[in-house]
Amino acid sequence: MKTFSLIHYFKYKIDRIKNNLYLYSENNIYDIPRMKRKVTLKQIAKELDVSISTVSKSLRNSMEISEDTRQKVQAFAKLYNYKPNNIALSLKNKKTKTICIIIPEIIHHFFATVISGVEHVANENGYNVLVCLSDESFDKEVINMEMLANGSIDGFIMSLSKETQLKKDFHHITEVINQGMPVVMFDRITNEILCDKVIIDDSLAAFNATQYFIDKGFKKIALISTVDYVSVGKLRTEGYIKALKNSDLKVDENLILKIEDTENFEDSIANLLTNNEIDAVFAVNELFAVTAIKEAHKLGKKVPDDISVIGFTDGIISKYSSPSITTVSQNGVKMGGKAAKMLIERLEAEEEEEEQYRTEVIETELVERESTK
Amino acid sequence: MKTFSLIHYFKYKIDRIKNNLYLYSENNIYDIPRMKRKVTLKQIAKELDVSISTVSKSLRNSMEISEDTRQKVQAFAKLYNYKPNNIALSLKNKKTKTICIIIPEIIHHFFATVISGVEHVANENGYNVLVCLSDESFDKEVINMEMLANGSIDGFIMSLSKETQLKKDFHHITEVINQGMPVVMFDRITNEILCDKVIIDDSLAAFNATQYFIDKGFKKIALISTVDYVSVGKLRTEGYIKALKNSDLKVDENLILKIEDTENFEDSIANLLTNNEIDAVFAVNELFAVTAIKEAHKLGKKVPDDISVIGFTDGIISKYSSPSITTVSQNGVKMGGKAAKMLIERLEAEEEEEEQYRTEVIETELVERESTK
DNA sequence: TTTCAACACGAAAACGTTTTCGGCTCATAT
DNA sequence: ATATGAGCCGAAAACGTTTTCGTGTTGAAA
Structure with missing residues (x-):
C-alpha cells in the first residue's frame, strides 16, 4: 500500500463509492443510495484499517501519529466531509x-x-x-x-x-x-x-424623563405605568414620583394610571386624558405612549402642541409613528x-x-x- | 433491609446527606458543599447497591423489576431530583x-x-x-x-x-x-x-391589493418594492403588474420604485412622490409604506385624502402609526x-x-x- | 549481542443513557 | 430428586468522541 500514491489509493476508494459498494450500503440496506449519512470515526477507522484512536489523533494533528498516516486519514476525512458529532462531544x-x-x-x-x-x-x-x-x-x-x-x-x-x-x-x-x-x-x-x-437604571431614567418635563415648565404631568408587581413598572413609577417631589410638585394620584391588562386599555387612557387638565404624559412603554397620542387626538388635543408625550423603549413604534415619539432609549x-x-x-x-x-x-x-x- | 420500612431507610440516607458524607463529597472534594450536582444513574446504582440497568428499568417502570426495588429506586430518585441527561439520550x-x-x-x-x-x-x-x-x-x-x-x-x-x-x-x-x-x-x-x-401567494396578494385600488378608480398607482433578487419582492411586483394589465391600465416604469438598501431610502420615495401625480401607493413592506406616508405629509399631501397607501405585513407599525395603515396581512x-x-x-x-x-x-x-x- | 529510547499505534475508559440477553434463585410440577 | 419456568437482576453493547496508558517495533548506542 505504501508504495501507492495517495491519489491512486483514493481513486480506488472513490470508485467504490460511485458503485455504491461502499460504507453506506453496508450499514443500512434501506438507505436511499444517494443519501450520504454522516461518517464517523469508527467508519473511517474501519476503511483505513487503523484504530479509532489513530483516526482521532490524526485529525487533531497529534504528534503521536506518523506523517504518513496523518495525511492519509486527513485526506480521507476531507473526502467524506467528516465533522465530529457535536452531541458526542457535548457528552x-x-x-x-x-x-x-x-x-x-x-x-x-x-x-x-x-x-x-x-x-x-x-x-x-x-x-x-x-x-x-x-x-x-x-x-x-x-x-x-x-x-x-x-x-x-x-x-x-x-x-x-x-x-x-x-x-x-x-x-x-x-x-x-x-x-x-x-x-x-x-x-x-x-x-x-x-x-x-x-x-438599566429604570428609576433614574424615569426621573430624567419627568425632570425634562419639569424643566419645560409643565405642572400637570401624568404617568401611565404598569401594575406594581412588574419590577420595571414600579421602578419607573418611583423615578417619576421622586422627580416631582424633588421639584416640590405635588403628586396627584389621579394623574397616575396603572394598567394591568395588555389589551383594551384605550378607555382607561381616554379617561385619564378627559378627566384631567394635562400638560404632559410619561408612559412606561411604547404602546401606552402611542395610545395616549391617539386618544389625545381623538379628544381634539394636539401632540405636542397641547400635550407632550414621552415613551419608554426606543422601538419601532416610537420611530415611525406620527408624530414620532420622544422616548427613553433602552438599548436592547x-x-x-x-x-x-x-x-x-x-x-x-x-x-x-x-x-x-x-x-x-x-x-x-x-x-x-x-x-x- | 427488607424488614425496614422505606421511611427508615431514607432517614439514614438523609442524615448522611445532611452531614455531607454523601454522594457529592466523594465525587469532587472541591465541590462547594451546598452545591447539588446532577445525580446520575450510576450514582444511584452505587448508593442503592444495584446495577445501573436495574435503576434505569425501575425508573421506566419495567415489569422486570420487583415492586420492592422499583419503589426504593423511584423514591431515591425523587429525593435526589433525578432527571435523565438529555445529551446522553440524544446520543x-x-x-x-x-x-x-x-x-x-x-x-x-x-x-x-x-x-x-x-x-x-x-x-x-x-x-x-x-x-x-x-x-x-x-x-x-x-x-x-x-x-x-x-x-x-x-x-x-x-x-x-x-x-x-x-x-x-x-x-x-x-x-x-x-x-x-x-x-x-x-x-x-x-x-x-x-x-x-x-x-403566502405573494403574487396574488399583490394582485388583490392593486385590484383594490383599481376598483376604487385610481389610475396612477405606484409600487415601492425591493430589488428583484429578493424572491418576495419580485413576486409582489409581478402581482402588481398583472393587476394593472388585467384592467388594461398601462404599466408606468416611473411609478415603480425598487429599493436596494434598507436604509436611507427616504429620498427615493420623496422623489417618486414629487415627480409624479400619484393616486395610490402599494408598498411591499411596512417600512416603505410608513415612509411613503411621512414623505407625502412633508410634501403637503394628505393620506388618505390625497394619496391612499397599502402596505404589506400586518405589523406593529401598520397598526399604530397615524394614520394606521391598510395592509396585506401575512400571518407570521x-x-x-x-x-x-x-x-x-x-x-x-x-x-x-x-x-x-x-x-x-x-x-x-x-x-x-x-x-x- | 544487548539495552534503551523514540516512535507509532491500539486498547480501553469515560461521558450517561437504554436495551438485549444471559443467568441465578426459588417454587412448582413431574 | 429432577426438570421447568417464572421472577428478578446484572453484564455488556451501543451511541461518537477524546485521552491516557500500554505495547510492539525499530534504530542506534554500548
Whole structure:
C-alpha cells in the first residue's frame, strides 16, 4: 500500500463509492443510495484499517501519529466531509456550547433586540442560542428551565415573566443555580436571587424623563405605568414620583394610571386624558405612549402642541409613528450583548468561581423627537 | 433491609446527606458543599447497591423489576431530583428534539411572529428551538448550517438571506438535505431546492391589493418594492403588474420604485412622490409604506385624502402609526406554526419517507385601516 | 549481542443513557 | 430428586468522541 500514491489509493476508494459498494450500503440496506449519512470515526477507522484512536489523533494533528498516516486519514476525512458529532462531544466535555434565553414574549421589539445582542455575542464565542418563551406564564418558565437544566445547555439568560414577578416564586431559578449552572437576569429581575444581572437604571431614567418635563415648565404631568408587581413598572413609577417631589410638585394620584391588562386599555387612557387638565404624559412603554397620542387626538388635543408625550423603549413604534415619539432609549442589543458576555465569561472562568456576582447598568438616553416641544 | 420500612431507610440516607458524607463529597472534594450536582444513574446504582440497568428499568417502570426495588429506586430518585441527561439520550436515540430556525434578522416584526409560531408548535410537541441569524449574509447562513448539521439538531426551518438569493448558491442546503436532515423553507424560498415549503401567494396578494385600488378608480398607482433578487419582492411586483394589465391600465416604469438598501431610502420615495401625480401607493413592506406616508405629509399631501397607501405585513407599525395603515396581512404566527408542524411530521414519520414534498400556502387578507379611502 | 529510547499505534475508559440477553434463585410440577 | 419456568437482576453493547496508558517495533548506542 505504501508504495501507492495517495491519489491512486483514493481513486480506488472513490470508485467504490460511485458503485455504491461502499460504507453506506453496508450499514443500512434501506438507505436511499444517494443519501450520504454522516461518517464517523469508527467508519473511517474501519476503511483505513487503523484504530479509532489513530483516526482521532490524526485529525487533531497529534504528534503521536506518523506523517504518513496523518495525511492519509486527513485526506480521507476531507473526502467524506467528516465533522465530529457535536452531541458526542457535548457528552464527553460536559458542555454543550449552547445557552438559553428565556423571555416573556418575542413579538416585542425590545426583547427581539435583546435576542439579537445575545445571538451576536454568543456566535462570536462559538455558542448557539436556544430561545424559550414563557408567555408571561410562571409554569412555562418553570417547565422550560427544568427541561433544559439536564445537560442540554450551559447557562441561562432570562427576564422574568409577569406571573413569576407576581408570585415571587423563584425556586426554579435557585435550583438551577445550585446545580452549578450560571444564570444572568436582565431587565425584569429580582433582588431575591443572587446572580449576574443586566439592567438599566429604570428609576433614574424615569426621573430624567419627568425632570425634562419639569424643566419645560409643565405642572400637570401624568404617568401611565404598569401594575406594581412588574419590577420595571414600579421602578419607573418611583423615578417619576421622586422627580416631582424633588421639584416640590405635588403628586396627584389621579394623574397616575396603572394598567394591568395588555389589551383594551384605550378607555382607561381616554379617561385619564378627559378627566384631567394635562400638560404632559410619561408612559412606561411604547404602546401606552402611542395610545395616549391617539386618544389625545381623538379628544381634539394636539401632540405636542397641547400635550407632550414621552415613551419608554426606543422601538419601532416610537420611530415611525406620527408624530414620532420622544422616548427613553433602552438599548436592547447592548443589554443582550452584555448579558451574553457575562454568561460566557462565567462559563469559561477557571472553576475558581470568585462568586462575585455583578450587576451591570446599561445607560439610557432621552431621544428627542416630535412628541415633545 | 427488607424488614425496614422505606421511611427508615431514607432517614439514614438523609442524615448522611445532611452531614455531607454523601454522594457529592466523594465525587469532587472541591465541590462547594451546598452545591447539588446532577445525580446520575450510576450514582444511584452505587448508593442503592444495584446495577445501573436495574435503576434505569425501575425508573421506566419495567415489569422486570420487583415492586420492592422499583419503589426504593423511584423514591431515591425523587429525593435526589433525578432527571435523565438529555445529551446522553440524544446520543443514544440519535435525536435531539431540537429544531433550528435560520432567519435573516430578528429585529423585524414578521420574523419575530414566525419564531413565535414555531416555538409554540415545537413546544407542544416536545421540541426546543434554536434560533440562528444570518444577518442577510450568505456566509453566516452556511456556517450556521454546517455547524449544526453534525447531530446538534434534528431539522431546519429557514428563510433565505438576501445574499443567498442573490448568489443563487444553495449547496449548503442540498448538502444538509442529502444527509437526511429535513428542511422546511418559508417566505423567502427558492424553487431550486426540493423540500417542504410554507409561503403566502405573494403574487396574488399583490394582485388583490392593486385590484383594490383599481376598483376604487385610481389610475396612477405606484409600487415601492425591493430589488428583484429578493424572491418576495419580485413576486409582489409581478402581482402588481398583472393587476394593472388585467384592467388594461398601462404599466408606468416611473411609478415603480425598487429599493436596494434598507436604509436611507427616504429620498427615493420623496422623489417618486414629487415627480409624479400619484393616486395610490402599494408598498411591499411596512417600512416603505410608513415612509411613503411621512414623505407625502412633508410634501403637503394628505393620506388618505390625497394619496391612499397599502402596505404589506400586518405589523406593529401598520397598526399604530397615524394614520394606521391598510395592509396585506401575512400571518407570521400561522406560517411559523405550519412550518414547525411540517418539519416535526417529517421527523416523526416512520422512515418510509414518502418523499412527497409539499408547499403550503397561507392565506392573506387585506386589513382595511385609515390609510385608504 | 544487548539495552534503551523514540516512535507509532491500539486498547480501553469515560461521558450517561437504554436495551438485549444471559443467568441465578426459588417454587412448582413431574 | 429432577426438570421447568417464572421472577428478578446484572453484564455488556451501543451511541461518537477524546485521552491516557500500554505495547510492539525499530534504530542506534554500548
